[in-house]
Amino acid sequence: MSLTSIRPDAPALPSTTDDRILRLGLLSCLAYAGLGLLGFAVFAGFWPPPAEHLSASQIADYFHDNDVRIRIGMVLMAACGPFYMVWSAALSKIVGRIEGPMGILSSVELLGGLLTGLVTFTPATIWATAAFRADERPVAITQMLYDFGWFFFDLTFVCSLLQSVALGTAMLLDRRAKPLFPAWVTWLCFLTAATYVPLMLMPFFQDGPFAWHGLISFWAVFVIFFLEIAVVTPYAYKAVATLRAETPTSTVP
Numbered sequence: 001m002s003l004t005s006i007r008p009d010a011p012a013l014p015s016t017t018d019d020r021i022l023r024l025g026l027l028s029c030l031a032y033a034g035l036g037l038l039g040f041a042v043f044a045g046f047w048p049p050p051a052e053h054l055s056a057s058q059i060a061d062y063f064h065d066n067d068v069r070i071r072i073g074m075v076l077m078a079a080c081g082p083f084y085m086v087w088s089a090a091l092s093k094i095v096g097r098i099e100g101p102m103g104i105l106s107s108v109e110l111l112g113g114l115l116t117g118l119v120t121f122t123p124a125t126i127w128a129t130a131a132f133r134a135d136e137r138p139v140a141i142t143q144m145l146y147d148f149g150w151f152f153f154d155l156t157f158v159c160s161l162l163q164s165v166a167l168g169t170a171m172l173l174d175r176r177a178k179p180l181f182p183a184w185v186t187w188l189c190f191l192t193a194a195t196y197v198p199l200m201l202m203p204f205f206q207d208g209p210f211a212w213h214g215l216i217s218f219w220a221v222f223v224i225f226f227l228e229i230a231v232v233t234p235y236a237y238k239a240v241a242t243l244r245a246e247t248p249t250s251t252v253p
Contacts, residue, residue: 019240025090026237029229032083036120039076043069044127048213050146053206059146060139067131074128081121088113088163091232094239095170098180105166105173112163119156123149150212151203157196157221164193164228180239185231192228195220 041047050062063070088110096106130145168189171181201210202217209215 019244022090022093022240023237025086026233026240028083028086028090029233032080032087032120033226033229035076035080035083039073039078039080039124043073043076045069046073048218049150051207051213052150052202052211056139056143060134060142063131063134063142063146067134070131071128074124074131077124078121078128081117081124083117084120085114085117087229087233088116091167091236094180094236094243095167097243098170098174103170105170108166109163109170112159112161112166115156115159116163119153119159123153126152154199154202154212154217157199160225161193161196164189164196167232168193180242181232181235185235188228188231192224195224 037047045066050059054062091113092106092110095109096103099105126145126149130142130149134142168186171179171183171186171189174180195216198210198216199221202212205211205214207214210217212218
């Protein structure tokens with residue numbers, strides 16, 4: 001590639017070791033998805049979760065009958081959150097190369113990812129608390145903790161929305177002859193962001209598609225969230241090699 005096609009403000013990738021670390025950061029999404037789904041879906045049985053319309057007694061019974069499984073699941077779910085932060089940090093480096101050193105999209109993507117990681121492990125600690133000593137507290141308290149976990153999980157959707165918008169916008173700004181991400185991935189990011197918006201309706205419904213166990217608030221959001229990760233990651237992985245090829249050899253020690 002001709003050096004004239006290289007952006008003068010694009011920082012160099014200083015060594016192949018950094019490339020490997022960046023790729024490992026991108027692959028951390030595997031730990032996030034693996035631990036998260038194992039804990040949330042398999043051990044805790046939140047796939048789908050106990051319904052929003054269930055009574056306090058029904059929720060308390062679920063936590064009492066599955067207290068050990070839920071606690072194991074929530075430990076795994078809490079452990080997976082930081083891996084999403086690492087994945088987001090790796091993506092932010094690629095976004096930074098697209099937009100240049102004065103852009104803010106890499107920071108928005110990173111902050112959105114950090115907060116999404118927080119939104120992953122905080123509800124896990126709340127639900128673990130609900131399962132802990134579930135047979136010793138009033139059923140209304142267990143229900144309140146379960147509700148609180150879902151409100152924290154769903155009503156903080158803007159964190160993930162901003163991350164997806166920043167990713168999609170950065171992809172649109174890529175002026176390479178062959179962009180790092182194809183156009184359809186860009187629109188997948190915007191579609192992911194749009195899918196989060198109906199979560200603002202969750203507090204007003206206890207059943208139906210907008211309840212936290214419903215078609216839109218649960219199934220659509222979860223499926224497209226993991227779909228975005230599954231699609232963006234391999235293209236980002238390939239982008240590391242492209243960015244290496246764009247780096248002038250004179251800048252590499």
